[in-house]
Amino acid sequence: MAPLLELVHVKKRFGQVTIAEDVSFAVEPGAAVGIVGPNGAGKTTLFGVVSGDVRPDAGDVLLDGRVVSRLDPAARCRLGIGRTYQVPRPFDKMTVFENVLLAAQQGARARGPESYAHALAALDSTGLAPDANRLAGSLGLLARKRLELARALATQPRLLLLDEVAGGLTDLEVGELVSVVREANERGVAVIWIEHVVRALLATVDRLLCLAGGEVIGDGDPREVLASPRVREVYLGTDAAVGESVT
Amino acid sequence: MSWVNAVIQGIMTGGYYALFACGLSLLFGVMGIINLAHGDLAVIAGYVAVLLVPETHLPVVWSFLVVVPIFAIGGYVLQRTLLQASLDRDPFTTLLVTFGLSVVAENALLEAFSSNGQSLNIGSLIAYSFNPTSTISLSYLSLVVLGVAVVVLGALQLFLSRTSTGRLVRAVADDTEAAQLVGVNYRHIFGIAAAIAFATVALAGIANGMYTEFAPTTGPANLLFAFESVVIGGIGSLWGTLVGGIVLGVAQQIGAQINPAYQVLAGHVVFLAVLAVRPRGLFGLRTAP
Known part of the structure; x- marks a missing residue:
């Protein structure tokens, strides 16, 4: 069975700024995947590529194994x-x-x-x-x-x-939204969630991608990804929330 | 009493202005297109009626039954092709493209029909009027056009607020990207909005042809009155456009009452006064967009 979503060698530049160098990953039906990465890592742009707002310079987006890049x-x-x-x-x-x-x-x-x-x-x-x-x-x-x-x-x-659903909300409010997302996920909706509030993310996802410099630098179990040296190096001093949850 | 008559005539002229202007308002409100060919479209509608009336053997007053559907289809097709292609570039391109359309239309009409004036001859109907007092005269034609304007604007308002297609028009007008994200094919909705706008301008063009003579070059002058109606009323408000048209019509008639040479000038003065006092128009949103 083909994955629900697949990105194949997606590349996107805005002028001199590389948003995605060569991004490939697949998401299975019903999965819950989190995406973290420093500001400007191209997370939102990547969503644009998937939803069709942004046209990649190269590479393809597949839904159910079918190329949807031109839709x-x-x-x-x-x-x-x-x-x-x-x-x-x-x-x-x-x-x-x-x-x-x-x-x-x-x-x-x-x-x-x-x-x-x-x-x-x-x-x-x-x-x-x-x-x-x-x-x-x-x-x-x-x-x-x-x-x-x-x-x-x-x-x-x-x-x-989901693009930073939790941003700007209190802990209590974040908790409410997290439960809505989990409920949808339990009904079988696959979720890909970009979030800076890592605590909210860890409560929901079972897989974490870390994007930096236009590349996927970490992919797998959320805690292992956050603990990996490369991810920590990218985040150190830039995002206290991640630092806290790792230690 | 002649002042009262001037106000009444102004209100009826205003009905025509509103009928003419609502399509302009819709194109701008939904797609952000400033249609510089709007006046020429009304003139083209007049010529289409002139051409088709002998063919179809319809009485002239019913010519809209043929012209309006042609314009609606034409509006949809033009939006899905040329106008959409120019929108895809940037808003400024639409301004150039509609200006180009205006020039092309004028010259094509000149080539085909010469510069002589034409009119839609409705015979003695033009002279029918209702005289409640000796100084007030209500022309049936003007009353009918005012009635049509009110009905068209009311129907358009109901369509936008009560139907699911109308809701889609409001959605794409508000945020085209967000509308697409929930599955709205915005190009089709733009086409529908253009079809409605063209249908209303066809009605206005036919009404104009019944009132007075038109020629290939009369479009731009009419466009100015439509612009003034929209801006006086406030962009984005249909009832505002009706009020804007009436304010403009009344101002012109009162100006003419003072001195016949002041008719058009008085309209411009009121337009500028409204712009100075309420830049967003009488019914426009007061908050920043």
């Missing part, structure tokens, strides 16, 4: 790739429910009652149901992050790309 983001979403933005981008002038319903109808190609069921399930699992009729623009940061997650879940993804 636009909408087509990839319909094939099962859901993504959240680091800074949530809900449709502010719509209600929370409209935001999620739209995602269910477009991303999951659901119609009528089915689309409502998908939308309600996404709101329930993220705890947003009480806010369903509020305008998205009136929500606070935590609720916006939940909505970003709910919208991605409503598209019925098989692969969920």
Whole structure:
């Protein structure tokens, strides 16, 4: 069986800056993978390559063993790739429910009652149901992050790309979001999660990738990856959170 | 009483301006396209009606039944091809491309129809009016156009707020990238928005042809009034466009009442005054985008 997602020799440069030199990895269906790396390591750009926002200079993206490199983001979403933005981008002038319903109808190609069921399930699992009729623009940061997650879940993804969901939240809030992500993962949704809050990541993922200088410098058991000399060298003095969790 | 009449005539002219301007507002609001060929589109609609009326044996007043669908399809196709290709480059390119379209349209029309004025002859209907007092005269044609404008704007508002396709239009207008990320084929939605915009400008072009003569070169002057209506009302607000059109129409008629030479000038003065006092228009968002 082909892996759910496969990146093959992906290369991306912006001018002189190399974002990805030669990145290859595969993710199995239902996996939970974390990605760490210093700022500017190209983590978000890599998500762009997977979701279709960014066109790589070379290399391919495969979903279910099929090359999807030439498909636009909408087509990839319909094939099962859901993504959240680091800074949530809900449709502010719509209600929370409209935001999620739209995602269910477009991303999951659901119609009528089915689309409502998908939308309600996404709101329930993220705890947003009480806010369903509020305008998205009136929500606070935590609720916006939940909505970003709910919208991605409503598209019925098989692969969920999470970009720093925990950033800017309190420990308690992070815990709530982590449980939403774990729940989705337990239902069989594969998760790839970029996160600086390593504690949140370790509670969820069973595999960790470390990106630096456009390369994968660590890949495997989260604690082993964080303890490896190369990863520690990259992180030392740059990210206290990782330092703490390693020691 | 003639002042009252001026205001009433202004309101009715405003209905026409709003009908004409709502397509301009929609193209800008959804795709960020400033369509410099908008006035020429209205003129083309007039010529299409002139050509088709003898062929189809439809009464002139019903010519919109043929012209509007042609324009809707044309709008969709043009958006999916030329306009999308220019959007893919950058917003400035769309400005150049629509300007180019305007020049091409004018010259093609000049070549095909000469510079003589044309009009859509609706016979004695043009003269039908309703006179509640001796000094106030309401032309049926103007009343119908005002009614059509209100119905079109109301229908458009309902479409945007109540239908799932309308929701998609709002989504791509708000954030095209985020819309794509949840599976929205934004190019198709842009096409639908363009189809609606072209359909409304076809209606306006036909109305204009019934009121007055048009010629290949009258497009840009009309475009100016549409711009002023949109900006006075506030970009992104459909009812604002209706109010903007009415404010412009009333200003022009009151100007004409003072001195017939002041008609267009008065409209420009009010436009500038609104810009100075409320740069985002009467109904525009006051907060920064």
